[in-house]
Amino acid sequence: MKQHVHQIAVHTHGRRLYDVTAQVCDWAAAAGMATGLLTVYIQHTSASLLINENYDSDVVADLERFFKRLVPDGDPLFEHTIEGPDDMPAHVRTALTQTHLSIPLVNGRPALGTWQGVFLYEHRHAPAQRKLLLHLIGE
Amino acid sequence: MKQHVHQIAVHTHGRRLYDVTAQVCDWAAAAGMATGLLTVYIQHTSASLLINENYDSDVVADLERFFKRLVPDGDPLFEHTIEGPDDMPAHVRTALTQTHLSIPLVNGRPALGTWQGVFLYEHRHAPAQRKLLLHLIGE
Amino acid sequence: MKQHVHQIAVHTHGRRLYDVTAQVCDWAAAAGMATGLLTVYIQHTSASLLINENYDSDVVADLERFFKRLVPDGDPLFEHTIEGPDDMPAHVRTALTQTHLSIPLVNGRPALGTWQGVFLYEHRHAPAQRKLLLHLIGE
Numbered sequence: 001m002k003q004h005v006h007q008i009a010v011h012t013h014g015r016r017l018y019d020v021t022a023q024v025c026d027w028a029a030a031a032g033m034a035t036g037l038l039t040v041y042i043q044h045t046s047a048s049l050l051i052n053e054n055y056d057s058d059v060v061a062d063l064e065r066f067f068k069r070l071v072p073d074g075d076p077l078f079e080h081t082i083e084g085p086d087d088m089p090a091h092v093r094t095a096l097t098q099t100h101l102s103i104p105l106v107n108g109r110p111a112l113g114t115w116q117g118v119f120l121y122e123h124r125h126a127p128a129q130r131k132l133l134l135h136l137i138g139e
Numbered sequence: 140m141k142q143h144v145h146q147i148a149v150h151t152h153g154r155r156l157y158d159v160t161a162q163v164c165d166w167a168a169a170a171g172m173a174t175g176l177l178t179v180y181i182q183h184t185s186a187s188l189l190i191n192e193n194y195d196s197d198v199v200a201d202l203e204r205f206f207k208r209l210v211p212d213g214d215p216l217f218e219h220t221i222e223g224p225d226d227m228p229a230h231v232r233t234a235l236t237q238t239h240l241s242i243p244l245v246n247g248r249p250a251l252g253t254w255q256g257v258f259l260y261e262h263r264h265a266p267a268q269r270k271l272l273l274h275l276i277g278e
Numbered sequence: 279m280k281q282h283v284h285q286i287a288v289h290t291h292g293r294r295l296y297d298v299t300a301q302v303c304d305w306a307a308a309a310g311m312a313t314g315l316l317t318v319y320i321q322h323t324s325a326s327l328l329i330n331e332n333y334d335s336d337v338v339a340d341l342e343r344f345f346k347r348l349v350p351d352g353d354p355l356f357e358h359t360i361e362g363p364d365d366m367p368a369h370v371r372t373a374l375t376q377t378h379l380s381i382p383l384v385n386g387r388p389a390l391g392t393w394q395g396v397f398l399y400e401h402r403h404a405p406a407q408r409k410l411l412l413h414l415i416g417e
Contacts, residue, residue, distance in 0.1 A: 133382050
């Protein structure tokens with residue numbers, strides 16, 4: 001049994017979902033393991049992770065429409081406003097989605113379903129550099 | 140240290156939570172490990188996973204009532220409508236719940252709490268065959 | 279490769295987020311592993327887990343404001359009311375957040391980002407004793 005750890009930096013430029021499927025899966029496949037468990041971890045609290053459909057780009061656009069309506073920027077409900085009107089909504093969106101994903105590795109590759117992609121969900125409007133930590137255990 | 144992988148097919152017939160606790164836990168217990176980590180992964184984007192109360196069936200019915208109100212079918216907000224009025228809501232519900240669950244295995248069994256059950260949450264109305272991937276590592 | 283398992287009891291006294299970062303991370307660091315995967319699992323369905331900002335206490339207060347508005351106590355939508363007006367909302371809040379967290383262990387410590395803390399989110403108003411199960415695998 002072996003482990004591998006790797007860090008990926010993703011430069012984001014505005015609020016939307018960024019497809020990181022290839023970066024994540026190619027790294028995991030390159031480890032040369034047959035079977036294992038891949039964990040993707042994001043070291044931030046205003047950006048998150050998500051597995052969802054990556055075939056039709058309408059889907060990720062609609063996901064953003066939904067979250068924009070559910071957690072509006074500048075909502076007077078929030079008292080934590082010193083970092084801007086999109087900061088507290090970013091923390092709520094992070095709470096409602098994922099900070100980590102675990103995907104079994106089968107036959108040498110992460111066993112995503114046919115329509116599944118791995119996304120980094122940037123919730124802030126300003127450009128940012130986001131760090132993902134990948135952990136793989138298996139043999 | 141060893142690993143086991145197993146795929147389960149669940150035939151769903153309409154939107155609701157399906158209790159898969161016994162299927163998942165019996166497979167994990169049959170591996171004969173004392174301690175480990177069980178990961179349940181669903182290879183779909185319009186059905187998801189959830190751990191919640193499985194004692195009183197009112198709870199899962201109320202969960203569905205809540206999600207139906209939060210993410211209504213046919214919501215004019217959505218542009219991705221070609222797969223039906225329940226498709227985009229299904230992707231949003233999946234984003235708000237889980238695609239993977241990790242449960243420690245202790246004393247040979249997944250260490251669920253007294254009232255916890257493992258559920259597949261089908262978000263589409265049409266019948267479907269859903270695939271769950273189970274991964275167990277431990278000894 | 280080795281595994282360690284540990285149970286933590288957290289006494290809660292009312293609905294709010296409880297910072298358990300030190301308890302969780304100190305235990306994991308004490309295992310003396312260089313690299314691994316830490317899983318935190320909560321054995322309850324009306325309390326949950328969350329990774330979010332732990333620097334400014336306004337953030338966790340605003341998170342609670344958001345969930346209180348999204349899932350109001352005593353909502354007439356719910357039929358499961360026998361355990362009190364905050365019980366079914368607690369199950370919904372649990373479904374919308376996390377029952378388990380997985381965090382890579384790098385250089386001997388869980389690799390949390392600079393502003394990330396690990397929280398137990400108590401959703402009931404009455405005092406409770408909540409059990410967290412920690413699982414660590416690595417070497």
